[in-house]
Amino acid sequence: MTFDATDRKILMLLQQDSTRTTKELSLKLNLSVTAVYERVKKLEREGVVDRYVAVLNQKKVNRAFVVFCHLKLTQHAKEYLTHFEQEVVRLDEVIECYHVSGDYDYILKIFVADMEEYREFMVTKLTTLKHIGSTHSTFMISEVKNTNVITL
Amino acid sequence: MTFDATDRKILMLLQQDSTRTTKELSLKLNLSVTAVYERVKKLEREGVVDRYVAVLNQKKVNRAFVVFCHLKLTQHAKEYLTHFEQEVVRLDEVIECYHVSGDYDYILKIFVADMEEYREFMVTKLTTLKHIGSTHSTFMISEVKNTNVITL
Protein backbone atom coordinates (compact mmCIF):
# COMPACT_ATOMS: atom_id res chain seq x y z
CA MET A 1 0.00 0.00 0.00
CA THR A 2 1.29 3.42 -0.90
CA PHE A 3 0.47 6.88 0.44
CA ASP A 4 0.90 10.33 -0.98
CA ALA A 5 2.20 13.25 1.05
CA THR A 6 -1.32 14.29 2.12
CA ASP A 7 -2.18 10.84 3.45
CA ARG A 8 1.10 10.69 5.34
CA LYS A 9 0.41 14.06 6.94
CA ILE A 10 -3.10 13.03 7.91
CA LEU A 11 -1.79 9.82 9.47
CA MET A 12 0.92 11.68 11.39
CA LEU A 13 -1.54 14.23 12.74
CA LEU A 14 -4.11 11.63 13.79
CA GLN A 15 -1.49 9.43 15.43
CA GLN A 16 -0.45 12.40 17.56
CA ASP A 17 -3.95 13.56 18.39
CA SER A 18 -7.07 11.91 17.07
CA THR A 19 -9.38 14.58 18.49
CA ARG A 20 -8.37 16.90 15.68
CA THR A 21 -11.48 17.66 13.70
CA THR A 22 -11.77 17.27 9.97
CA LYS A 23 -12.02 21.04 9.79
CA GLU A 24 -8.78 21.48 11.70
CA LEU A 25 -6.99 19.03 9.40
CA SER A 26 -8.39 20.75 6.32
CA LEU A 27 -6.87 24.05 7.46
CA LYS A 28 -3.44 22.51 8.08
CA LEU A 29 -3.51 20.77 4.71
CA ASN A 30 -5.10 23.51 2.62
CA LEU A 31 -7.90 21.24 1.48
CA SER A 32 -11.65 21.32 1.81
CA VAL A 33 -13.34 19.65 4.75
CA THR A 34 -14.93 17.04 2.50
CA ALA A 35 -11.68 16.16 0.74
CA VAL A 36 -10.04 15.45 4.10
CA TYR A 37 -13.12 13.66 5.33
CA GLU A 38 -13.05 11.25 2.43
CA ARG A 39 -9.35 10.54 2.72
CA VAL A 40 -9.71 9.76 6.42
CA LYS A 41 -12.69 7.49 5.78
CA LYS A 42 -10.76 5.70 3.07
CA LEU A 43 -7.81 5.11 5.38
CA GLU A 44 -10.20 3.75 8.01
CA ARG A 45 -12.05 1.58 5.49
CA GLU A 46 -8.82 0.08 4.18
CA GLY A 47 -7.72 -0.69 7.73
CA VAL A 48 -4.65 1.53 7.65
CA VAL A 49 -6.10 3.19 10.73
CA ASP A 50 -6.85 0.20 12.91
CA ARG A 51 -8.61 1.99 15.75
CA TYR A 52 -8.86 5.14 17.85
CA VAL A 53 -8.05 4.82 21.53
CA ALA A 54 -7.65 6.78 24.73
CA VAL A 55 -4.16 6.54 26.24
CA LEU A 56 -4.12 6.69 30.04
CA ASN A 57 -1.44 8.18 32.25
CA GLN A 58 0.18 5.20 33.94
CA LYS A 59 1.08 7.11 37.08
CA LYS A 60 -2.42 8.51 37.53
CA VAL A 61 -3.94 5.02 37.38
CA ASN A 62 -1.20 3.52 39.56
CA ARG A 63 0.37 1.24 36.97
CA ALA A 64 3.75 2.89 36.58
CA PHE A 65 5.83 -0.12 37.62
CA VAL A 66 6.86 -1.65 34.30
CA VAL A 67 8.53 -5.03 34.01
CA PHE A 68 9.87 -6.90 31.01
CA CYS A 69 9.68 -10.60 31.62
CA HIS A 70 11.71 -12.91 29.41
CA LEU A 71 10.29 -16.37 29.53
CA LYS A 72 11.22 -19.85 28.36
CA LEU A 73 8.96 -22.89 28.09
CA THR A 74 10.06 -26.36 29.13
CA GLN A 75 9.22 -27.82 25.73
CA HIS A 76 8.30 -26.42 22.36
CA ALA A 77 5.59 -28.73 21.10
CA LYS A 78 2.87 -26.74 19.37
CA GLU A 79 0.29 -27.61 22.00
CA TYR A 80 2.53 -26.18 24.72
CA LEU A 81 2.98 -22.89 22.87
CA THR A 82 -0.72 -22.65 22.09
CA HIS A 83 -1.74 -23.38 25.64
CA PHE A 84 0.62 -20.79 27.07
CA GLU A 85 -0.52 -18.17 24.56
CA GLN A 86 -4.18 -18.76 25.28
CA GLU A 87 -3.61 -18.31 28.97
CA VAL A 88 -1.30 -15.31 28.87
CA VAL A 89 -3.68 -13.14 26.84
CA ARG A 90 -6.15 -13.42 29.69
CA LEU A 91 -3.82 -11.82 32.23
CA ASP A 92 -4.77 -8.15 32.57
CA GLU A 93 -1.32 -7.19 33.84
CA VAL A 94 0.27 -8.39 30.59
CA ILE A 95 0.01 -5.47 28.18
CA GLU A 96 2.16 -7.02 25.47
CA CYS A 97 3.44 -10.51 24.74
CA TYR A 98 5.61 -11.50 21.79
CA HIS A 99 6.89 -14.85 20.64
CA VAL A 100 10.54 -14.16 19.86
CA SER A 101 13.75 -15.63 18.55
CA GLY A 102 16.80 -16.19 20.75
CA ASP A 103 17.50 -17.53 24.20
CA TYR A 104 13.99 -16.93 25.45
CA ASP A 105 10.68 -17.85 23.84
CA TYR A 106 8.57 -14.88 24.90
CA ILE A 107 8.97 -11.27 25.95
CA LEU A 108 6.18 -9.86 28.11
CA LYS A 109 5.56 -6.24 29.07
CA ILE A 110 3.78 -6.05 32.40
CA PHE A 111 2.13 -3.08 34.15
CA VAL A 112 1.58 -3.22 37.91
CA ALA A 113 1.52 -0.79 40.83
CA ASP A 114 4.75 -1.75 42.56
CA MET A 115 7.20 -4.55 43.32
CA GLU A 116 4.88 -6.13 45.83
CA GLU A 117 2.11 -6.38 43.26
CA TYR A 118 4.59 -7.79 40.76
CA ARG A 119 5.62 -10.49 43.21
CA GLU A 120 1.96 -11.33 43.73
CA PHE A 121 1.42 -11.47 39.98
CA MET A 122 4.37 -13.82 39.47
CA VAL A 123 3.49 -16.16 42.30
CA THR A 124 -0.26 -16.39 41.81
CA LYS A 125 -0.65 -15.90 38.08
CA LEU A 126 2.30 -16.19 35.73
CA THR A 127 4.22 -19.07 37.27
CA THR A 128 1.06 -21.09 37.80
CA LEU A 129 0.79 -21.50 34.00
CA LYS A 130 1.82 -24.91 32.69
CA HIS A 131 5.11 -25.64 30.92
CA ILE A 132 6.97 -22.55 32.10
CA GLY A 133 10.68 -23.32 32.14
CA SER A 134 12.35 -20.18 33.40
CA THR A 135 11.71 -16.47 33.65
CA HIS A 136 13.97 -13.46 33.83
CA SER A 137 12.57 -10.12 34.98
CA THR A 138 14.01 -6.81 33.88
CA PHE A 139 12.71 -3.71 35.65
CA MET A 140 12.17 -0.34 34.03
CA ILE A 141 14.19 2.44 35.63
CA SER A 142 12.93 5.21 33.37
CA GLU A 143 11.00 5.69 30.18
CA VAL A 144 13.22 7.35 27.59
CA LYS A 145 10.76 7.16 24.71
CA ASN A 146 7.29 5.70 24.38
CA THR A 147 5.35 6.76 21.35
CA ASN A 148 2.59 5.31 19.25
CA VAL A 149 3.49 7.25 16.13
CA ILE A 150 4.91 5.43 13.17
CA THR A 151 6.66 7.96 10.94
CA LEU A 152 5.83 7.46 7.28
CA MET B 1 -6.23 8.85 42.72
CA THR B 2 -9.30 6.69 43.11
CA PHE B 3 -12.11 5.84 40.69
CA ASP B 4 -15.63 4.59 41.18
CA ALA B 5 -17.18 1.86 39.05
CA THR B 6 -18.57 4.38 36.56
CA ASP B 7 -15.20 6.03 35.97
CA ARG B 8 -13.58 2.64 35.51
CA LYS B 9 -16.17 1.63 32.93
CA ILE B 10 -15.75 4.90 31.06
CA LEU B 11 -11.98 4.47 31.00
CA MET B 12 -12.27 0.88 29.80
CA LEU B 13 -14.66 1.82 27.01
CA LEU B 14 -12.59 4.77 25.82
CA GLN B 15 -9.37 2.75 25.91
CA GLN B 16 -10.98 0.22 23.60
CA ASP B 17 -12.58 2.74 21.27
CA SER B 18 -12.34 6.47 21.74
CA THR B 19 -14.78 7.25 18.93
CA ARG B 20 -17.64 6.27 21.17
CA THR B 21 -19.83 9.32 21.60
CA THR B 22 -20.93 10.65 24.94
CA LYS B 23 -24.43 9.58 24.00
CA GLU B 24 -23.31 6.02 23.35
CA LEU B 25 -21.53 5.88 26.70
CA SER B 26 -24.54 7.33 28.48
CA LEU B 27 -26.71 4.49 27.15
CA LYS B 28 -24.25 1.81 28.27
CA LEU B 29 -23.95 3.38 31.70
CA ASN B 30 -27.56 4.38 32.27
CA LEU B 31 -26.65 8.00 32.87
CA SER B 32 -27.55 11.24 31.15
CA VAL B 33 -25.37 12.56 28.36
CA THR B 34 -24.24 15.50 30.47
CA ALA B 35 -23.30 13.36 33.47
CA VAL B 36 -21.03 11.26 31.30
CA TYR B 37 -19.71 14.33 29.53
CA GLU B 38 -18.63 15.90 32.79
CA ARG B 39 -16.95 12.74 34.06
CA VAL B 40 -14.99 12.38 30.84
CA LYS B 41 -13.93 16.03 30.92
CA LYS B 42 -12.84 15.64 34.54
CA LEU B 43 -10.73 12.59 33.70
CA GLU B 44 -9.14 14.54 30.85
CA ARG B 45 -8.59 17.64 33.00
CA GLU B 46 -6.93 15.61 35.76
CA GLY B 47 -4.65 13.98 33.20
CA VAL B 48 -5.93 10.45 33.79
CA VAL B 49 -6.63 10.36 30.08
CA ASP B 50 -3.34 11.52 28.65
CA ARG B 51 -4.34 11.71 25.00
CA TYR B 52 -6.43 10.28 22.18
CA VAL B 53 -4.60 8.70 19.29
CA ALA B 54 -5.09 6.79 16.05
CA VAL B 55 -3.46 3.34 16.05
CA LEU B 56 -2.20 2.25 12.65
CA ASN B 57 -2.08 -1.29 11.28
CA GLN B 58 1.63 -2.13 11.16
CA LYS B 59 1.28 -4.44 8.18
CA LYS B 60 -0.66 -1.93 6.12
CA VAL B 61 2.04 0.71 6.62
CA ASN B 62 4.84 -1.80 6.08
CA ARG B 63 6.34 -1.71 9.57
CA ALA B 64 5.53 -5.21 10.73
CA PHE B 65 9.13 -6.31 11.37
CA VAL B 66 9.54 -5.80 15.10
CA VAL B 67 12.88 -6.03 16.88
CA PHE B 68 13.77 -5.78 20.54
CA CYS B 69 17.26 -4.46 20.91
CA HIS B 70 19.02 -4.88 24.25
CA LEU B 71 21.83 -2.41 24.54
CA LYS B 72 24.74 -1.72 26.84
CA LEU B 73 26.81 1.47 27.06
CA THR B 74 30.57 1.44 27.44
CA GLN B 75 30.43 3.60 30.53
CA HIS B 76 27.70 4.84 32.85
CA ALA B 77 28.68 8.42 33.58
CA LYS B 78 25.59 10.61 33.60
CA GLU B 79 26.68 12.54 30.53
CA TYR B 80 26.97 9.30 28.56
CA LEU B 81 23.46 8.23 29.49
CA THR B 82 22.04 11.66 28.75
CA HIS B 83 23.75 11.90 25.42
CA PHE B 84 22.52 8.49 24.34
CA GLU B 85 18.96 9.24 25.44
CA GLN B 86 18.88 12.55 23.60
CA GLU B 87 19.95 10.89 20.41
CA VAL B 88 17.80 7.78 20.58
CA VAL B 89 14.53 9.69 20.91
CA ARG B 90 15.23 11.25 17.55
CA LEU B 91 15.29 7.93 15.72
CA ASP B 92 11.89 7.39 14.10
CA GLU B 93 12.33 3.63 13.96
CA VAL B 94 12.61 3.48 17.77
CA ILE B 95 9.04 3.33 19.04
CA GLU B 96 9.95 2.66 22.67
CA CYS B 97 13.13 2.93 24.71
CA TYR B 98 13.47 2.12 28.41
CA HIS B 99 16.37 2.46 30.79
CA VAL B 100 16.33 -0.85 32.64
CA SER B 101 17.97 -2.87 35.39
CA GLY B 102 20.02 -5.98 34.70
CA ASP B 103 22.66 -7.05 32.24
CA TYR B 104 21.73 -4.46 29.67
CA ASP B 105 21.14 -0.73 30.13
CA TYR B 106 18.36 -0.18 27.62
CA ILE B 107 15.61 -2.09 25.87
CA LEU B 108 14.44 -0.65 22.54
CA LYS B 109 11.42 -1.63 20.50
CA ILE B 110 12.03 -0.98 16.83
CA PHE B 111 9.61 -1.01 13.87
CA VAL B 112 10.98 -1.46 10.36
CA ALA B 113 9.84 -3.05 7.09
CA ASP B 114 12.15 -6.06 7.00
CA MET B 115 15.54 -7.47 7.96
CA GLU B 116 17.29 -5.49 5.30
CA GLU B 117 15.90 -2.24 6.63
CA TYR B 118 16.87 -3.31 10.15
CA ARG B 119 20.42 -3.92 9.06
CA GLU B 120 20.48 -0.48 7.46
CA PHE B 121 19.10 1.05 10.65
CA MET B 122 21.73 -0.64 12.82
CA VAL B 123 24.66 0.23 10.59
CA THR B 124 23.78 3.82 9.71
CA LYS B 125 21.87 4.99 12.76
CA LEU B 126 21.98 3.05 16.01
CA THR B 127 25.60 1.94 16.12
CA THR B 128 26.83 5.34 15.03
CA LEU B 129 25.75 6.74 18.40
CA LYS B 130 28.57 7.36 20.86
CA HIS B 131 29.37 5.14 23.84
CA ILE B 132 27.51 2.07 22.66
CA GLY B 133 29.11 -1.01 24.20
CA SER B 134 27.18 -3.94 22.86
CA THR B 135 23.78 -4.73 21.41
CA HIS B 136 21.69 -7.87 21.27
CA SER B 137 18.78 -8.09 18.86
CA THR B 138 15.75 -10.28 19.47
CA PHE B 139 13.30 -10.68 16.62
CA MET B 140 9.56 -10.97 16.95
CA ILE B 141 8.15 -14.19 15.53
CA SER B 142 4.53 -13.44 16.35
CA GLU B 143 2.45 -11.02 18.35
CA VAL B 144 0.56 -12.91 21.04
CA LYS B 145 -0.93 -9.86 22.75
CA ASN B 146 -0.59 -6.16 22.16
CA THR B 147 -3.12 -3.97 23.87
CA ASN B 148 -3.27 -0.44 25.10
CA VAL B 149 -5.94 -1.10 27.68
CA ILE B 150 -5.06 -0.95 31.34
CA THR B 151 -7.71 -2.84 33.29
CA LEU B 152 -8.80 -0.95 36.38
Next chain:
DNA sequence: TCTGAAACATGCCAGGA
Protein backbone atom coordinates in the same frame (compact mmCIF):
# COMPACT_ATOMS: atom_id res chain seq x y z
C1' DT C 1 -10.70 13.64 -6.31
C1' DC C 2 -12.13 17.91 -5.52
C1' DT C 3 -15.70 22.05 -3.90
C1' DG C 4 -19.76 23.90 -1.69
C1' DA C 5 -24.22 23.53 0.55
C1' DA C 6 -27.75 21.48 3.26
C1' DA C 7 -29.37 18.03 6.86
C1' DC C 8 -28.33 15.82 10.91
C1' DA C 9 -26.05 14.46 15.21
C1' DT C 10 -23.18 15.62 18.86
C1' DG C 11 -20.62 18.62 21.85
C1' DC C 12 -21.02 21.82 25.14
C1' DC C 13 -23.08 25.33 28.30
C1' DA C 14 -26.76 27.38 31.27
C1' DG C 15 -29.85 26.93 34.92
C1' DG C 16 -31.61 24.15 38.47
C1' DA C 17 -32.56 19.85 41.67
Next chain:
DNA sequence: TCCTGGCATGTTTCAGA
Protein backbone atom coordinates in the same frame (compact mmCIF):
# COMPACT_ATOMS: atom_id res chain seq x y z
C1' DT D 1 -23.04 14.95 41.05
C1' DC D 2 -26.87 14.64 38.57
C1' DC D 3 -30.70 16.28 35.36
C1' DT D 4 -33.27 18.86 31.10
C1' DG D 5 -33.11 21.93 27.28
C1' DG D 6 -31.05 24.63 23.58
C1' DC D 7 -27.60 26.69 20.68
C1' DA D 8 -23.15 26.27 18.31
C1' DT D 9 -20.19 23.27 15.94
C1' DG D 10 -18.74 19.44 13.49
C1' DT D 11 -20.00 15.33 10.76
C1' DT D 12 -21.96 13.31 6.90
C1' DT D 13 -24.27 13.15 2.51
C1' DC D 14 -25.16 14.78 -2.05
C1' DA D 15 -24.90 17.41 -6.47
C1' DG D 16 -21.83 19.06 -9.66
C1' DA D 17 -17.13 19.92 -11.80
